[in-house]
Each structure stands twice: as C-alpha cells, then as structure tokens.
Amino acid sequence: MSRRFNEYEKQFIANSLIEQGKILFSKFGFQKTSILEITKNVGIAQGTFYKFFNxxxxxxxxxxxxxxxxxxxxxxxxxxxxxxxxxxxxxxxxxxxxxxxxxxxxxxxxxxxxxxxxxxxxxxxxxxxxxxxxxxxxxxxxxxxxxxxxxxxxxxxxxxxxxxxxxxxxxxxxxxxxxxxxxxxxxxxxxxxxxxxxxxx
Known part of the structure; x- marks a missing residue:
C-alpha cells in the first residue's frame, strides 16, 4: 500500500525532485540521468516519482x-x-x-x-x-x-x-x-x- 503524503510533504518532495533534478541534469546531462538516481538523492522510492511528474x-x-x-x-x-x-x-x-x-x-x-x-x-x-x-x-x-x-x-x-x-x-x-x-x-x-x-x- 502506497504512503499518502500531506500537503507539506508533497511540496517538500516536489521541490526536492526539482532541486536534485537540476543538479543531476546539469552534471550528467539529460540522457545519463535516471529517475532512480533522482529519487535516490531525494530519499523516496522510484515509483513515488510518478505521483509528482509523469x-x-x-x-x-x-x-x-x-x-x-x-x-x-x-x-x-x-x-x-x-x-x-x-x-x-x-x-x-x-x-x-x-x-x-x-x-x-x-x-x-x-x-x-x-x-x-x-x-x-x-x-x-x-x-x-x-x-x-x-x-x-x-x-x-x-x-x-x-x-x-x-x-x-x-x-x-x-x-x-x-x-x-x-x-x-x-x-x-x-x-x-x-x-x-x-x-x-x-x-x-x-x-x-x-x-x-x-x-x-
């Protein structure tokens, strides 16, 4: 059963995904950056990513x-x-x-x-x-x-x-x-x- 996040958590996770995405995309490029790497840096499961971005x-x-x-x-x-x-x-x-x-x-x-x-x-x-x-x-x-x-x-x-x-x-x-x-x-x-x-x- 997937965990439900409150509004504060949702905003925090979304901002963290954006922040880590920016860091990794800038460092390694779009192709070489995976969703797994981004979510790992944020500290969430890879599947949770899709609750925030398609x-x-x-x-x-x-x-x-x-x-x-x-x-x-x-x-x-x-x-x-x-x-x-x-x-x-x-x-x-x-x-x-x-x-x-x-x-x-x-x-x-x-x-x-x-x-x-x-x-x-x-x-x-x-x-x-x-x-x-x-x-x-x-x-x-x-x-x-x-x-x-x-x-x-x-x-x-x-x-x-x-x-x-x-x-x-x-x-x-x-x-x-x-x-x-x-x-x-x-x-x-x-x-x-x-x-x-x-x-x-």
Missing part, C-alpha cells in the same frame, strides 16, 4: 521553465535609459542574454542529440502551447515596456518578438553558421535588429 521529460521541462523565468526577470528589469543611450543598452542586454543562454547547461542540454524530440513527444500539447504563449507574452510585454518608456517601435510588436526569438534560435546553430564567424555574426545580427527596428524618440 516522466523525466516533464521534470526537466519544469526545471527549464524555471531557468527561463530567471533569465526573463533578470533582463526585463534592465533600465535601458540609465545612461541615456537606449539602443546601446538594448544591444548590451541582448548580448548578455545570449551569453547566459549559451552558457546555461540546462538550456543547452535540451538541444543535444534527440533530447528536444523526446521532450516534445512526451509532453502534452497543451503544456507546450502554454509555454510558447508565455514566451511570446513575455517578449511582447518587454516591447510594450520599451514603447511606454519612449522607444518608438516602427514594426508590429509581434514581428519584433518573432525576430528576437529567431536571434535566440541562432545560438543553437553555431556549426551551421560557422564557428569562426559565429560571434561576429551574432553581434551584427543584434546591431541590425536594434538599429533597424527600434529608434529613439
């Missing part, structure tokens, strides 16, 4: 969303008018964001091998749709913030959001772009994006 992919996705939220919060709060050079500040913000994405082991791991394919296959469509909608909403909110702070956006904000997403997708294709020209390509892409789509009032 799969290893779902746990990873929850952790990934938390990582992305921290990145969004960090850059959404940047004061682009601090030095009276909004365009320069936005370029710097985008470069820092790209660097964070490039060096975050949890985000990078998603794109190794068939990890992305497995993730998309295992997760319910409504979960993925909600995630993509939240991403779009976050970008649109940031663009609206720039408009409200005096930046005039000449193009439909949804198109700008799409361009920014394209910028982040490029970080996954260093080999295709060419490792030797990747950094200069990204720098130029950011300069052209900001100078071409956003101008100071």
């Amino acid at each position: 799969s290893k992919e779902e746990l990873y996705f929850v952790i990934l969303e938390m990582e992305e939220e921290k990145i969004k919060e960090q850059f959404t709060n940047v004061d682009i008018f601090k030095e009276n050079q909004p365009n320069k500040a936005i370029k710097s913000m985008l470069r820092q964001m790209i660097k964070t994405i490039e060096t975050n082991p949890l985000i990078r791991e998603l794109y190794f091998g068939s990890n992305m394919e497995k993730m998309l296959r295992k997760l319910p469509p409504e979960v993925l749709e909600k995630h993509f909608n939240n991403d779009a909403t976050s970008l649109l909110s940031l663009i609206e913030k720039w408009k409200n702070e005096g930046i005039i956006v000449e193009v439909n904000p949804q198109i700008i959001a799409g361009i920014l997403r394209s910028l982040f997708v490029l970080t996954l294709h260093q080999k295709e772009i060419g490792v030797e020209v990747y950094q200069e390509t990204m720098d130029l892409f950011i300069d052209l994006t900001v100078d071409g789509l956003i101008k100071e009032e």
